[in-house]
Amino acid sequence: MSTTKTCVRSPVPTIALCFIVALFEGLDVQSAGIAGPAIAAHFGLSSSMMGAVFSASIIGLLPGALAGGWLADRLGRKRVLIVAVMIFGVFSAATAMVWSFESLLIMRFLTGVGLGAAMPNLIALASEAVEQRSHGQAVSFMYCGLPLGGALAVLISNAGLEGSWKAVFYVGGLGPLLIVPLLCLWLPESSAYRAQKGRDHSAPTRRLRVLFQQAAARPTLLLWVSYFFTLMVLYILQNWLPSLMMSQGLVRSEVGTVQVALNLGGAIGSLLMGLLMDRWRIMALIVSMYLGTVAALAGLGFSSQFYSMVVAAFAAGFFSIGSQLVLYALAPRFYPTSIRGTGVGSALAVGRLGSICGPLVAGQMLATGSGAAMVLMAATPGIVVAAAAMLLLVAGQHRNQR
Template sequence: MNTTNACVRSPVPTIGLCFIVALFEGLDVQSAGIAGPAIAAHFGLSPSMMGAVFSASIIGLLPGALVGGWLADRLGRKRVLIVAVIIFGMFSLATAMAWSFESLLMMRFLTGVGLGAAMPNLIALASEAVEQRSHGQAVSIMYCGLPLGGAIAVLISNADLEDSWKAVFYVGGVGPLLVVPLLCLWLPESAVYHAQKERDHCARRPYLRVLFQQGAARSTLLLWVSYFFTLMVLYLLQNWLPSLMMSQGLVRSDAGTVQVALNLGGAIGSLLMGLLMDRWRVTALIVSMYLGTVAALAGLGFSSQFYSMVIAAFAAGFFSIGSQLVLYALAPRFYPTGIRGTGVGSALAVGRLGSMSGPLVAGQMLAAGSGGAMVLMAATPGIVVAAAAMLFLVAGQHRKWR
């Protein structure tokens, strides 16, 4: 079903506002990992407890993505996005006010609910604002806000402010709340969504079942497998990289520089992958992205010099975050407008299971005495499985996905 011709408005306001929301989402997603060493010192947390802190917001992402995507198909993308931004802004602020390990877990979980509900709506709004041939570019422009937001979080953390770990969460909370009025005034609802809703009222039917009917089960399951393992690796990097680099001898400021390199590489990779998706064969892009991720992780794990770590981190961000962009840009194409939010949200929700497991497994490995290189290389089998799932998914459909 091709409904993208319903787009008649300029896509600039939609993509621009979605980029701003993604910027704050990226800042908050990585804030706990960047502030991790300071949080551990402040609350006296062990590596396994820090793994639980990292995973708390990711656990919240799962129901947030699933419910947020489903509600978007019933109530509209704009409404659900605004509520999601309010939720993650409020509880990011509350994170800075946590008074115990348990309260910290609760605030991070509720922040994750808002973050999870926002992303399927950002993807749907960006992809539906343009014609199908430009989906990759539109989603990539929106999505590059995430790694740039992560880079901003590092700069805030390294600014030597009083209680700098709290400052990251203050910015991550106040910023989204200030954006809410802009969304209310200037973010248009998806014209594609309106057209579909008026035509057949698809948003009122139970869509989760449709993801497994009429030949869609294969696509849905393969998307889920690839999302699971791709996000597992990415969130391991985003949450544990500063601590892993410090365990390899770097001081905090140098570990922060490595994290900035990861995010800058991700921003550039996202933009480039978005352009290439609309020009290259997707199979070639998938192979390049996942092979590059394996090579970058090996370089990051076995680097012994600061500058080689920076280069490897840049490459890891370029390929791993670029891989996630490819997934985000492809997923909407598998679902018609009426179930697009549900389809993308379900894939994101399953991906959150992977993103939750990555930090937890890393924490357990470190607690058991594993080194940083072993933790990074343990992600390689997951990358291979994710690449295989995507290749099976697009096999025989080269013309469709060019």
């Protein structure tokens, strides 16, 4: 009898390095929102102009996610991730050197391109490093870096450094550039990508058409709807929460505490949701997390005491960021390796449309005199639609598996 030895590569280096990249991505994604009040004061920007600043990086996320996902299937997850990290590192640091409203918009847009290209590769690398039954855990360990990066951004902004709104962009720029050599040396390419490398050289338009052929069409549309509305709510929180809390009478240090609570809740929610995905009924998990998001937003909008705002912010991060984690962990399951980057990237790109709409709508509502409660509760219909789409998605998957 002969035996065949197989060499199983440990997923730890991949998930650890992806976590570090996600940490800096979370710092950069939330840096503009956290530094928003100081930036507005420095350049004399109105609420609607700040809405444009918040949306500039999000607009960049859309083409970045599409290009990053497609290139990942053509050139490899590792190569594209390294280039994406370099892009958002350079332009995040450049944000600290802007001299006008227009230059601020340009730097945030280009930062967003790099951030958008990185995420589909992080998801693909983390999910492909383990067996399917462990996807939730792997993606959750990677993804919890995002809210922890947001908490780090708050601490940097509140450190009392001279020109502290610039410090958060310098750290968010130089940090990613310093980890590029680590990615080059120690990040392994996805074994699933290497196994299918060279089999498909189709153009981007054909790859997108494949997402709407046969069994892929229904999951693609439902994923797009879920991503759009879930990210719309999340980016309202991430970009406008500091300004909303200051309008409620909180001082800067108290706003920072609320932001840290939001991100810590998100980190814990991401880890717990990832574990539950692999062990609990997914439909019950979806209902719980979206109901929790609605309740947390109501608590955050109608709270009048500082400590109740902290508790509500923790719950909002736990459920809203946790629900995004579930989306990120689910999406790779619906696509084969050859189009996984394209499928995840397209869903992220559609989600970025929601991310663009959320801060812009919130900015216009504030400009017309709406309060924090009205802005936050305006997101409720979107949460209901996202939950319904996810339930239909999972129900369809269960039917196909019978």
